[in-house]
Amino acid sequence: MRFQGSSTYVATDDLMLAVNAAVTLERPLLVKGEPGTGKTKLAEEVASALGMPLLEWHVKSTTKAQQGLYEYDAVSRLRDSQLGDQRVKDISNYIVKGTLWQAFSYDKPVVLLIDEVDKADIEFPNDLLRELDRMEFFVYETRELVKAKHRPIVFITSNNEKELPDAFLRRCFFHYIRFPDKETMEKIVEVHYPGIKQTLLREALRTFFEVREVPGLKKKPSTSELLDWLKLLLAEDIPPDALRSQDNKKIIPPLHGALLKNEQDVHLFEKLVFMTRQSRN
Amino acid sequence: MLAGFFLKLKEAKIPVSIKEYLTLMEGMKQGVISPSIEDFYYLSRMTLVKDEANYDKFDKAFGAFFHGVETLVGAQIDLPLEWLLKQAELHLSPEEKAAIEGMGGWEKLMETLKQRLEEQKERHQGGNKMIGTAGTSPFGAFGYNPEGVRIGQKKSRNRSAVKVWDQREYRNLDDKIELGTRNLKIALRRLRRFAREGAPDELDLDGTINRTAKNAGYLDIAMRPERRNTVKVLMFLDIGGSMDDHIKLCEELFSASKTEFKHLEYFYFHNCLYDYVWKDNKRRREERTRTWDILHKYSHDYKIIFVGDASMSPYEILEPGGSVEYHNDEAGKVWMQRMLDVYHKAIWLNPEPEEVWSYRQSTQIIKEVMGNRMFPTTIGGIERAMRALNK
Numbered sequence: 001m002r003f004q005g006s007s008t009y010v011a012t013d014d015l016m017l018a019v020n021a022a023v024t025l026e027r028p029l030l031v032k033g034e035p036g037t038g039k040t041k042l043a044e045e046v047a048s049a050l051g052m053p054l055l056e057w058h059v060k061s062t063t064k065a066q067q068g069l070y071e072y073d074a075v076s077r078l079r080d081s082q083l084g085d086q087r088v089k090d091i092s093n094y095i096v097k098g099t100l101w102q103a104f105s106y107d108k109p110v111v112l113l114i115d116e117v118d119k120a121d122i123e124f125p126n127d128l129l130r131e132l133d134r135m136e137f138f139v140y141e142t143r144e145l146v147k148a149k150h151r152p153i154v155f156i157t158s159n160n161e162k163e164l165p166d167a168f169l170r171r172c173f174f175h176y177i178r179f180p181d182k183e184t185m186e187k188i189v190e191v192h193y194p195g196i197k198q199t200l201l202r203e204a205l206r207t208f209f210e211v212r213e214v215p216g217l218k219k220k221p222s223t224s225e226l227l228d229w230l231k232l233l234l235a236e237d238i239p240p241d242a243l244r245s246q247d248n249k250k251i252i253p254p255l256h257g258a259l260l261k262n263e264q265d266v267h268l269f270e271k272l273v274f275m276t277r278q279s280r281n
Numbered sequence: 282m283l284a285g286f287f288l289k290l291k292e293a294k295i296p297v298s299i300k301e302y303l304t305l306m307e308g309m310k311q312g313v314i315s316p317s318i319e320d321f322y323y324l325s326r327m328t329l330v331k332d333e334a335n336y337d338k339f340d341k342a343f344g345a346f347f348h349g350v351e352t353l354v355g356a357q358i359d360l361p362l363e364w365l366l367k368q369a370e371l372h373l374s375p376e377e378k379a380a381i382e383g384m385g386g387w388e389k390l391m392e393t394l395k396q397r398l399e400e401q402k403e404r405h406q407g408g409n410k411m412i413g414t415a416g417t418s419p420f421g422a423f424g425y426n427p428e429g430v431r432i433g434q435k436k437s438r439n440r441s442a443v444k445v446w447d448q449r450e451y452r453n454l455d456d457k458i459e460l461g462t463r464n465l466k467i468a469l470r471r472l473r474r475f476a477r478e479g480a481p482d483e484l485d486l487d488g489t490i491n492r493t494a495k496n497a498g499y500l501d502i503a504m505r506p507e508r509r510n511t512v513k514v515l516m517f518l519d520i521g522g523s524m525d526d527h528i529k530l531c532e533e534l535f536s537a538s539k540t541e542f543k544h545l546e547y548f549y550f551h552n553c554l555y556d557y558v559w560k561d562n563k564r565r566r567e568e569r570t571r572t573w574d575i576l577h578k579y580s581h582d583y584k585i586i587f588v589g590d591a592s593m594s595p596y597e598i599l600e601p602g603g604s605v606e607y608h609n610d611e612a613g614k615v616w617m618q619r620m621l622d623v624y625h626k627a628i629w630l631n632p633e634p635e636e637v638w639s640y641r642q643s644t645q646i647i648k649e650v651m652g653n654r655m656f657p658t659t660i661g662g663i664e665r666a667m668r669a670l671n672k
């Protein structure tokens with residue numbers, strides 16, 4: 001069973017190779033790339049392409065590795081004990097399974113997504129080394145060894161906010177999703193808006209890549225912004241001509257607010273356009 | 282792969298480990314790629330390189346190595362992969378050999394490979410695509426056409442006329458980091474240690490007991506507030522001189538760890554601090570921030586980091602009107618002092634080598650104004666600086 005992209009996801013050859021190697025060799029695949037390059041989506045797509053359930057663990061700055069295994073809800077237990085609840089006698093009533101445990105206890109292989117691993121404390125990845133290597137961990141409270149019935153296929157995404165520890169990196173495969181070139185982007189747009197008019201697509205992409213080239217942008221528009229923008233263009237039925245307009249007054253692309261989300265960027269962009277217009281006059 | 286390649290990567294300062302090398306061997310053994318150099322390129326990259334900043338180094342090393350191979354073996358090689366494995370065999374250390382034995386041994390490995398290659402040949406010869414193009418193939422010396430041996434791919438790759446690694450697409454990813462090289466990494470760690478004060482949030486046991494007792498024995502839980510990420514920093518960066526690259530480096534260093542700080546704000550100045558600073562260097566004339574406003578806006582528990590070479594004419598520090606930017610009514614020193622009166626935790630990072638400081642009068646003056654808290658931008662310097670800020 002090989003992953004080859006899907007009708008809703010465009011995978012480049014190198015990405016397919018990476019995914020398939022990671023699946024075959026049972027190593028976690030660490031995926032990095034600019035925001036909106038489909039890192040999170042990849043795990044979903046692989047899961048559905050391979051017909052496996054997807055378990056997601058979205059990491060936040062306060063997330064601890066232990067939470068992915070299990071948490072012992074001592075506070076509830078203490079409370080129950082005060083209320084004379086009988087459940088209190090069995091500690092396992094207060095062990096709450098984390099995402100990793102859930103993934104380990106499935107009867108068939110699952111895809112496990114650890115999303116935005118770099119958000120957490122720098123120790124976080126190190127605390128998961130053994131679990132990801134051996135796919136097992138120990139529950140101290142119940143003296144139980146939890147072992148994965150099937151090794152999950154693990155995807156880990158990072159936005160590069162923090163460096164990841166070397167020991168962790170050595171255990172992963174690594175793939176950097178390059179920002180899509182024009183050709184790939186056309187395909188991506190087509191899976192989202194099948195049958196989109198070629199003229200509109202071409203003009204929109206030209207504008208999009210031009211905007212990305214504007215120097216000094218705080219946040220370059222990404223795939224998600226392009227898709228949002230196209231949705232608006234389609235909804236408003238903007239003709240492709242409007243994007244190509246040589247008319248100096250109309251040189252600002254319509255609805256560009258969807259491409260540039262940062263107010264400063266919008267200003268910068270408008271100023272630049274204004275200056276170009278001046279120099280053309 | 283072959284030890285030579287592995288060493289080449291090490292030479293190129295890519296941090297590769299034996300563990301990863303063995304993973305690559307395992308990948309080859311399990312046949313996760315078709316025997317094309319391009320696929321080998323991708324598999325080895327994903328196995329051995331864990332940071333896109335090193336992609337370009339990898340591309341260069343890969344190109345150099347396979348170029349060497351080309352000249353070495355001439356145009357006869359049809360099965361580069363097999364050849365690669367043979368090479369590897371020659372150069373393996375005893376431990377590595379043992380590891381390969383553990384995977385079923387060389388014979389088996391080679392056999393599977395051969396078999397796979399045969400299969401592909403058969404499949405492809407119908408299409409009349411295999412080999413034959415020796416010498417004319419874009420992969421030149423290897424004398425085989427990668428389009429021909431690639432399996433399991435329906436569509437042709439029009440990209441493959443140019444070797445991926447020769448395109449050097451990741452060059453600019455590296456440029457950004459190259460500045461810092463190794464130092465930056467370690468410096469970052471130091472910075473993070475600095476940023477992480479105190480323990481994560483937890484149950485306040487004493488508090489809980491206390492409050493539960495007061496609550497007639499009914500549990501009343503007290504939680505301790507999250508105490509990390511409490512460090513607040515204002516950075517002032519000297520911009521517009523020969524030191525720009527170094528200053529930029531410091532800026533990158535801090536912004537790389539910005540998630541570790543609760544607050545981190547940047548401002549720019551030129552040579553010395555005066556009545557104005559600015560946030561966007563391109564628009565320094567239009568959009569300035571009054572230094573007074575900073576003093577009022579940011580509470581006194583902010584820590585201050587100046588970054589600059591502190592070389593200028595002493596006049597620029599000591600006299601009103603000394604600024605090279607505009608007419609300042611009050612001397613730079615007055616402004617520096619004002620800042621230091623509000624913020625007690627302040628340091629100056631100086632990218633110039635410490636040995637030359639004493640030859641520059643202005644550097645000496647600034648250092649004195651800073652109460653000696655001037656540090657070089659070396660790892661040791663940064664460490665000392667952070668310690669001074671934490672005192």
Ligand SMILES: Nc1ncnc2c1ncn2[C@@H]1O[C@H](COP(=O)(O)OP(=O)(O)OP(=O)(O)O)[C@@H](O)[C@H]1O
Nearest residue numbers: 008009010034035036037038039040041188223224
């Ligand atoms: N290769 C692709 N094929 C189809 N759709 C894509 C592709 N890449 C990105 N998209 C679309 O772009 C959007 C953003 O994707 P996703 O959320 O996975 O990005 P991300 O890399 O995880 O971003 P972030 O870093 O912000 O988390 C999704 O709606 C997805 O449909």
Ligand SMILES: [Mg+2]
Nearest residue numbers: 039040041157
């Ligand atoms: Mg995401």
